[in-house]
Amino acid sequence: xxxxxxxxxxxxxxxEGVVVLDLSTSVAGQYAGRMLAMNxxxxxxxxxxxxxxxxxxxxRADGDSFLFRHLNQGKRSIVHDPGSAADRSALRExxxxxxxxxxxxxxxxxxxxxxxxIDCVVGDAPEGSLYGGWQFSEMIHQAxxxxxxTTGLADRAPLYGIGERASYAAGTTAYISVVSALYERRRxxxxxxxxxxxxxxxxxxxxxxxxxxxxxxxxxxxxxxxxFLAMLRCADAWIVLFVIRNWPTxxxxxxxxxxxxxARYQTSxxxxxxxxxxxxxxxxxxxxxxxxxxxxxxxxxxxxVEKVSGLGDLLESExxxxxxxxxxxxxxxxxxxxxxxxxTIDGAVTEVRSPSPRLPAARSENRRRSA
Numbered sequence: 001x002x003x004x005x006x007x008x009x010x011x012x013x014x015x016e017g018v019v020v021l022d023l024s025t026s027v028a029g030q031y032a033g034r035m036l037a038m039n040x041x042x043x044x045x046x047x048x049x050x051x052x053x054x055x056x057x058x059x060r061a062d063g064d065s066f067l068f069r070h071l072n073q074g075k076r077s078i079v080h081d082p083g084s085a086a087d088r089s090a091l092r093e094x095x096x097x098x099x100x101x102x103x104x105x106x107x108x109x110x111x112x113x114x115x116x117x118i119d120c121v122v123g124d125a126p127e128g129s130l131y132g133g134w135q136f137s138e139m140i141h142q143a144x145x146x147x148x149x150t151t152g153l154a155d156r157a158p159l160y161g162i163g164e165r166a167s168y169a170a171g172t173t174a175y176i177s178v179v180s181a182l183y184e185r186r187r188x189x190x191x192x193x194x195x196x197x198x199x200x201x202x203x204x205x206x207x208x209x210x211x212x213x214x215x216x217x218x219x220x221x222x223x224x225x226x227x228f229l230a231m232l233r234c235a236d237a238w239i240v241l242f243v244i245r246n247w248p249t250x251x252x253x254x255x256x257x258x259x260x261x262x263a264r265y266q267t268s269x270x271x272x273x274x275x276x277x278x279x280x281x282x283x284x285x286x287x288x289x290x291x292x293x294x295x296x297x298x299x300x301x302x303x304x305v306e307k308v309s310g311l312g313d314l315l316e317s318e319x320x321x322x323x324x325x326x327x328x329x330x331x332x333x334x335x336x337x338x339x340x341x342x343x344t345i346d347g348a349v350t351e352v353r354s355p356s357p358r359l360p361a362a363r364s365e366n367r368r369r370s371a
Contacts, residue, residue: 013040013349018182021046021094022075023103023110025053027138027164028198029122030071031171033102036178037074038341038352044094045077051359062334067164069356073329073338077357100178105197117191118181122174125199136198141166145202146209150220158222170201228272230279237291237313241282242304247271249301253294254285331355 018041022033030045030052037043045052054068061069078094081087092112095101101110105123113119124141125131131144139160142148147166152159174196181194203210213219228243243250251257259281265271271278286294291307298305307313314320327340331354341351 014345015039015041015179015182018042018099019097020044020100020102021098021110023101023107024122025104026122027054027067027071027167028170028174028196028201029102029104030054031168032120032122032174032178032196033075034071034073034352035171035175035342036100039348039350041100043075045072045075045357046080046091046094047077047359049079049081055359064356064358069336070339072356073336074352074354075357077359079359099182102174102178105195115190116185118178118185119191119193120174120178120181121193121195122170123195123197125197126195129199131199138164138166141198141202145199146206146220147202150209150222152222154222154224166198166202166205169205170196170198173201173204228268228275230282231308232279232283232286232294234286234289234291234294238308239286239291239294240306240308241298243271244304246301246303249303250282250298253297253301253303254282254289256281256285327351329353329355 015036018036020033020036020041020043022030022043022045024030024033033043033045047055052068052072054071055064056068058065058067060066078090079087080091091110095110095112095117096114098113098117100118100120101113102120102122103109105121105127107121109119124136125134134140139148142161142165143158145166148158148160151161174194177194177196181192185191209220230241230243232239232241241250248260251259259265259278264274265278295305295307309317315326320326324340327338329336329338329352334355336355338352338355344350
């Protein structure tokens, strides 16, 4: 890491000067690299001649998948052919300059790296565990970790949560582990190996379920939530309403004040006993209203409510616009939309500034480096 003082008034990136060699092929590993790049590290993605596997997963644009673009924005890329002596030499040279290497579980550590290297190994399950030899997919991780057990309707099959939630959690774990190891290196002067697995990260996400079972032997199910929760269909979208407090506000917003005078619903216990019939009335009144109108009025009255939004709705939402969730990054290869920043640090740059690397450019860069 760079130790030279920065000029006063210049916004810097937290990991400026850190060199990362990303040898990983998984969503989790490459997402960890993306987060390091987001915070200023110089991240070099190492790909086989045909491109890293994530280039070919899911919908594509201009040859590369949208998944690859998201995972690898802010990085540079080289193509490494194990059969090429020049490529092997170039990779050893890069490893000798790297502060961090990200690699898949089951791959060998690179030779030529110094004792200050942070060697981060990202895998599916802990080595030597019961699940060490399993072949995983995102769906298997969600099923095995218990997330799917509580998702969906009780009388139907469990639902798979879309996207790569488990893998992104593991990538975040790897990122935190690397940053912690870099911080420790400032004290000790030496590097270390750190490990992150999707299996353990998903178990951590379900910690309340584990605690619940340890405490009283019960566990989550897909039965209806036993509380003041309602999903209501408005004229244009669904909303999720949680009425644990401010019951009068809900009645006023949905124009059913007559419920306030009904003897059956005077206390919280009364309302819980008759919750299904209350929801039926709320649904009738919500059906002719726009979701945004109901959400805004309820939130003004400090009622927990939110609209169920699709991705298109989120991109156009006022909240995303004000928080500047999205940006556009430009480079020699063109322009891409990007998730601007996952978190911010006062006085620091914490967002990606370049699009994902194109494979032809990676080939030419690799030839220049190997010459």
